[in-house]
Each structure stands twice: as structure tokens, then as C-alpha cells.
Amino acid sequence: MSRDVKETAAPPPPPPPPAPAALAAKVRTLAPSMTRSMQRVAETVAADPAGCAALTVTGLAELTGTSEATVVRTARLLGYPGYRDLRLALAGLAAHQQSGRSPAVTADIAVDDPISEVVAKLAYDEQQTLADTAAGLDMAQLSAAVSALAAARRVDIYGVGASGLVAQDLAQKLLRIGLVAHAHSDPHLAVTNAVQLRAKDVAVAITHSGSTGDVIEPLRVAFERSATTVAITGRPDGPVTQYADHVLTTSTARESELRPAAMSSRTSQLLVVDCLFIGVAQRTYETAAPALSASYEALAHRHTPRGGTTSRR
Numbered sequence: 001m002s003r004d005v006k007e008t009a010a011p012p013p014p015p016p017p018p019a020p021a022a023l024a025a026k027v028r029t030l031a032p033s034m035t036r037s038m039q040r041v042a043e044t045v046a047a048d049p050a051g052c053a054a055l056t057v058t059g060l061a062e063l064t065g066t067s068e069a070t071v072v073r074t075a076r077l078l079g080y081p082g083y084r085d086l087r088l089a090l091a092g093l094a095a096h097q098q099s100g101r102s103p104a105v106t107a108d109i110a111v112d113d114p115i116s117e118v119v120a121k122l123a124y125d126e127q128q129t130l131a132d133t134a135a136g137l138d139m140a141q142l143s144a145a146v147s148a149l150a151a152a153r154r155v156d157i158y159g160v161g162a163s164g165l166v167a168q169d170l171a172q173k174l175l176r177i178g179l180v181a182h183a184h185s186d187p188h189l190a191v192t193n194a195v196q197l198r199a200k201d202v203a204v205a206i207t208h209s210g211s212t213g214d215v216i217e218p219l220r221v222a223f224e225r226s227a228t229t230v231a232i233t234g235r236p237d238g239p240v241t242q243y244a245d246h247v248l249t250t251s252t253a254r255e256s257e258l259r260p261a262a263m264s265s266r267t268s269q270l271l272v273v274d275c276l277f278i279g280v281a282q283r284t285y286e287t288a289a290p291a292l293s294a295s296y297e298a299l300a301h302r303h304t305p306r307g308g309t310t311s312r313r
Contacts, residue, residue, distance in 0.1 A: 023049070023093050025132030026078050029251050033237050034077065040064045041074040045086070050094035057083045126267050132251035133268040137275070145246045146279035148228040149174070152202040155181040156222065158190050158215045159206035166232075166269040167206050173277040176295045177288035187214035194221035201227040208250065208265035210238015219243045232272050234265055248272050 027046040031039050041064045045052045052060055060083075061068045075086040109121050149155060155174055159167030164185035174181035184190035197203060203222030207215045210233040223229045223243040231244035234251065241247050250268035281288040 023078065023089050025135045025251050028132060029136060029234060029236070029249060030077060033235055034074070035070075037064075037066045037070050038074045038077065041066055041071055042078065045090055049090040053087050053090035053094055055087075129251055129267050130271055133249075133271050136249050136251055137272070138247070138249070141246045141248055142272075142275060142279070145230045145248060146276060146283060148202050148230070148246070149179070149276060149280045150283035151200070152179065152228075153200040154197070155179055155202045155204065156190070156193055156197060156218070156227075157181065157183045157204045157206065158185075158218045159183065160185050160187070160212060160214050162266045163206040163208060163212075163215070163269065166266060166273055167204070169270065170204065170206075170273045170276065173273070174280065176292055177277075177281050177284060178291035179280070179284075184218065187217065190214070190218035191221055194218040194227075195225065197222045197225045197227040199226040199228075201225075202230065203227045204230045204232065205240055205244070206232045206269055207238070207240055208234040208269070210235030210240045212240070216240050216243065232269055234268070 024046045027042045031042055034042060041060065044060070044064050052063075055063065057068050057071050061071050064071070072083055075083045078086065080086040080089060109118055113121070155171075157167040157171050159165075164183070167183040167185065171181040171183035182193065184193060194203060201222070203219055205215045205219040210231070216239055219229055219231065219240060220243045223245075228246075229244050230246045230248065231240045232248045232250060233240055234249065235241075236247055236249045250265060250272055281292075
């Protein structure tokens with residue numbers, strides 16, 4: 001039986017407003033999907049939280065060359081019920097920034113950068129991406145996804161390109177704790193497998209853009225077969241979320257010539273995958289622990305003993 005719309009017993013309560021520390025992460029995640037005028041508002045408040053916290057809605061509209069309605073819409077898109085709540089978050093963020101935190105390294109990697117600077121810039125970007133993803137994760141959605149995976153009869157995971165590598169990582173982790181999990185990067189195989197899913201199964205789609213057709217199609221099929229569906233995406237308003245029961249939002253560093261989006265999106269996706277895996281292992285510890293031990297023992301003979309050498313004949 002197909003599901004034309006997401007069915008719930010009762011409308012879920014609205015999520016709480018993001019914590020002040022998560023505001024900058026929200027702006028980075030949502031800015032690409034905003035209108036240009038809303039981007040100006042979002043980028044302005046993230047760049048100068050202390051100054052904007054002192055402004056009325058009219059003052060911020062004048063500063064950004066937009067309208068009061070645009071300011072309010074931006075606040076709501078960022079997760080705040082109204083502008084007053086956004087101002088409180090800005091004040092909190094300003095206080096956090098004034099507590100002695102060191103300034104960020106924001107320069108893009110240049111073609112003539114020495115390797116030491118490349119390492120420093122990449123390390124900072126990776127750390128910021130992980131921090132933003134952690135700050136922006138919806139704990140209720142994450143917990144629900146973990147519960148579904150822990151009880152799943154079978155798990156199908158869809159991803160292509162760099163996201164396909166992350167899909168394989170999740171499948172391998174789940175297999176090692178005794179779950180039946182398969183990663184699919186071939187879109188035809190993904191759909192033919194999705195057709196076999198049922199209500200006790202889980203389908204996970206991994207797509208940074210949220211609009212990858214080869215990932216959306218099998219998730220749609222799984223959704224229509226009543227499987228529980230999860231989307232791991234950098235675009236919480238992307239088309240993939242239309243067929244997702246649970247949405248886990250990832251963050252990404254700014255894209256540059258030498259740092260494509262696939263690099264930073266992979267980092268944040270792997271964090272979410274690790275959170276899912278640990279959560280499932282905790283929920284299924286009675287069976288997960290013996291399964292992990294068995295997998296270690298099965299592979300032990302393939303590892304060189306410490307201090308030992310392998311012979312070549």
C-alpha cells in the first residue's frame with residue numbers, strides 16, 4: 001500500500017529553537033536554498049551577532065536593504081518562532097564569541113599555499129564542519145532513526161559518488177553488529193531492491209544536495225512500500241525529504257576551487273553515520289557486542305601480530 005503523504009498519529013510538537021551556538025551552522029547550511037534577500041539577512045546576523053542583537057526588526061531590514069517581512073521569514077526559516085527569539089539567540093552568540101574564543105581561519109586554499117598551510121586550513125574546515133553538523137542535528141530525529149535501524153529486519157542504503165562511499169561505510173558497520181544491511185550505488189539495483197522492502201525495513205538515502213535523482217527514486221519506492229525512510233542531506237528542504245520519515249541534516253564547509261563540496265559533505269556524513277552506528281550498537285548491545293567480537297576473531301589471522309613479521313614463500 002502506497003503512502004501519498006507522511007502519516008502520523010498526531011502532529012509532532014514544533015522543534016525547539018536552535019541554541020545560539022548553532023545559529024552560524026544553520027546559516028551556512030540553509031543559505032544556499034534562501035532567496036538573495038534572505039541570504040543578506042542571514043549572513044549579516046551571523047557576521048555581526050552583537051550589532052544585530054541591538055537592532056529592531058525595522059533596523060535590521062534597513063541595514064540589509066530588505067523588508068521587515070523578509071527579516072521575520074528568515075528568522076523562521078532559521079528555526080526561530082519570531083524575530084524576538086532570533087535577537088535573544090544573537091545576544092547569546094555574541095556573548096559566546098566574546099568569551100575568549102580564538103578567531104577562525106577562513107581563507108580558501110590557494111594554489112601556491114605551502115603544504116603546512118593546506119594542512120592547517122583543511123584541519124580547521126573539517127573541525128568546523130563537524131561542529132556545525134553536531135550543533136544542527138535534530139536529536140529527536142536521530143533517536144527515531146536509531147530506533148528504526150535497531151529494530152529493522154533489513155536495511156537498504158542509497159548513495160552515489162562520494163555519498164556512495166559513505167553508504168558503504170554505514171552498511172559495513174551495521175553488518176559487523178549483526179544487522180542485514182546493503183549499500184546500493186547502482187540506481188537500477190537500488191530500485192529493484194527497494195521494491196522488496198516492507199514495513200519492518202529501513203531505507204537510508206545519503207545525498208548532500210538533496211536532489212540526486214538516483215538516490216531519491218529508490219527512497220520513494222521504499223517509502224511507498226511502507227518502509228521507514230531516513231534522509232541524510234545537507235539540504236533539509238530538498239526533494240529527498242519529501243519521502244523521508246526522518247531527516248538528518250549535515251553541514252558543509254564553503255566550496256572552493258581546490259575543495260569541492262564532496263570533500264566537506266563526506267566529513268559531515270561520516271559523523272552522522274557514526275552517530276547512527278553507535279546509537280544502534282547501544283540499543284542492541286546484547287547482540288551487537290558478540291557480533292563485533294566474532295568479526296574481530298574471524299579477521300584476526302589476517303593481521304600481523306605485534307612485533308612479528310609475515311613470511312614470504
